[in-house]
Every structure is written in C-alpha cells, then in structure tokens.
Amino acid sequence: MHKRVTSAAFWSLLAVLVVLGETASFIAHGQKDQAVYFTNQSNVYLGIVAALAGWRLWSGRRELSLSVLTSAILFICITGLVYNIVLAPTAGPKHGYAAFSNAVLHLATPVLGLLGWLVFARHGSLRYVHALIWLVYPLGYFAFAIVRGVFVTSGDLRYPYPFLDVVKLGYAGVATNAVTYATLFFLLGAILVTADRLLGRIGSAVPGEPGRADTNVPCVTPMPKR
Numbered sequence: 001m002h003k004r005v006t007s008a009a010f011w012s013l014l015a016v017l018v019v020l021g022e023t024a025s026f027i028a029h030g031q032k033d034q035a036v037y038f039t040n041q042s043n044v045y046l047g048i049v050a051a052l053a054g055w056r057l058w059s060g061r062r063e064l065s066l067s068v069l070t071s072a073i074l075f076i077c078i079t080g081l082v083y084n085i086v087l088a089p090t091a092g093p094k095h096g097y098a099a100f101s102n103a104v105l106h107l108a109t110p111v112l113g114l115l116g117w118l119v120f121a122r123h124g125s126l127r128y129v130h131a132l133i134w135l136v137y138p139l140g141y142f143a144f145a146i147v148r149g150v151f152v153t154s155g156d157l158r159y160p161y162p163f164l165d166v167v168k169l170g171y172a173g174v175a176t177n178a179v180t181y182a183t184l185f186f187l188l189g190a191i192l193v194t195a196d197r198l199l200g201r202i203g204s205a206v207p208g209e210p211g212r213a214d215t216n217v218p219c220v221t222p223m224p225k226r
Contacts, residue, residue, distance in 0.1 A: 007120035008057035011050040014112055018047030021104030028097035033157045036148070038141055039083065042075040043105050046113055066125050070196070071134050073117045074189050078138065080110025081188075082181075086163070117192075124200020131189030138185050142178045146171075 022043060026034060034040050049072040053064040083106040094102050145164045152158050159165040163177045 003120070004057055007116075008054045010054075010116050010120060011057070012054035014109070014116060015047045015051035015054060017104060017112070018043050018050065018109060021101050021109065022047070024097040025101035025105060028101055033160075036145075036157060036160050038138075038160070039079050039105050041141070042072075042079045043109055046072045046076045046109060050113075050116075063122055066121055066123070066196070067130050067133075069117065069121060070126060070130070070192055071137075073113050074134050074185070074192055075137065076110045076113045077188060078185055080106055087161070118195070118199070121196075123196045123203055126193045126196040128190060128193050131186050131193055134189045135182055135186055139178070139182055142174075142181075146174060 022040065025040065049064070049069060053069060056062065056064055088106075142164065145160055146166060149159050149164075149166055158167070162168070163181075164174055166174050169177070
C-alpha cells in the first residue's frame with residue numbers, strides 16, 4: 001500500500017513538472033509552432049500518461065497499461081538522447097525561462113520518467129512486438145514533418161530538426177536518417193522490453209514484490225473450523 005501511494009505521488013509530481021516545463025517553454029518561445037517539435041509532443045504525452053497513472057493509483061483503480069506507460073518512457077528517452085547527443089552540441093546558450101524549460105524537457109523528464117518506470121512499474125508483461133508497435137509514432141512524426149515542409153515554405157521552422165531538412169539533405173538523405181533513427185529507436189524499445197522481462201522475473205521471485213504472479217509462494221488454504 002505504501003509503494004502504491006509513493007508511486008501515485010511520483011507520477012503526479014512528474015505530470016506537474018511537465019506542465020511547468022511546457023509553461024516556461026511557451027513563455028520563452030511563444031505559442032507559435034511549439035506543437036511541431038517532438039520535444040513538446042513527447043513531453044505532453046508523458047504528462048498525460050503520468051497524470052493518468054497517478055490518478056488511477058490514487059483512486060484505487062487498476063494500474064495503467066504497462067505498454068502505454070512504456071511508450072511514453074520510450075518517446076521521452078528519444079527526446080533526451082537525440083537532443084543531448086545530436087542537437088545540444090550545436091545549440092546556442094539559453095537563459096531564463098528558456099534555460100529552465102530546456103533543462104526540464106530535455107533532461108529532467110527523460111531521467112525521472114525512466115527512473116519512475118524502473119522503480120514503480122509492475123513489470124513482466126511486455127513483448128518484443130511492442131517495440132515495433134511503438135515505432136508508429138516516431139515514423140509518423142517523420143512523415144508529418146516532411147509533408148509539412150512541402151506546404152510550409154517560408155519562415156525559420158520549415159523543418160523542425162536539421163536531420164529532417166529536405167532542402168539541405170534531399171529526400172534520399174532524410175530517408176536514410178529515418179531508417180537509421182527508426183532502427184535505433186527499435187533497439188531502444190527492445191532494451192526496455194528486455195529490462196521489463198528481467199525485472200518481472202526478479203519481482204516474481206521475491207514474495208510481496210510487484211511483477212508477475214508469484215509462483216514460488218505456496219498457496220495455503222485455511223482449514224475449516226469444526
């Protein structure tokens with residue numbers, strides 16, 4: 001019961017953190033085109049999933065589907081990894097609200113989301129097919145960004161990320177990037193599934209721990225009173 005309350009509080013606070021980060025981002029950058037960025041989309045999705053997970057725990061309902069929760073963790077990890085490895089080295093300095101939102105949306109939410117998933121999720125139900133299913137959104141985002149660039153031909157945000165810039169890379173270059181990133185995202189999803197299966201086995205081997213049904217604890221049927 002104590003862990004359920006702690007988990008509910010954690011996911012609820014994570015949802016609040018997402019709201020604070022997104023609010024700071026809107027203040028710093030304005031509302032125009034913010035929804036185009038994968039960063040904002042993945043953070044909003046994480047916030048919704050975290051809020052729903054917390055609400056279900058607070059209200060005594062069944063825990064949120066692990067596949068849904070893990071999809072949010074995968075997408076936010078993609079945000080953190082792509083930004084910090086690919087984009088951050090060429091990003092300019094940020095100050096004030098921009099610096100705060102950048103730290104929250106690109107670092108804090110990915111780290112805390114993954115930590116919460118490792119500690120609080122009830123593991124053991126994921127399959128590797130989930131890693132394929134989760135690719136639908138990232139690939140859909142690639143398609144959306146490319147199609148959008150066909151119609152939005154002016155301004156600074158024709159393509160939201162440099163690895164999607166058809167003008168500079170051409171369609172072949174962007175397609176190559178899409179295949180490369182999709183492969184990496186699938187591998188990342190597969191790593192999460194593998195971790196879930198391992199954690200599920202550990203949980204099922206320890207009486208009282210979350211995870212798969214504990215098959216190591218004998219079922220004791222009370223003797224009827226005479």
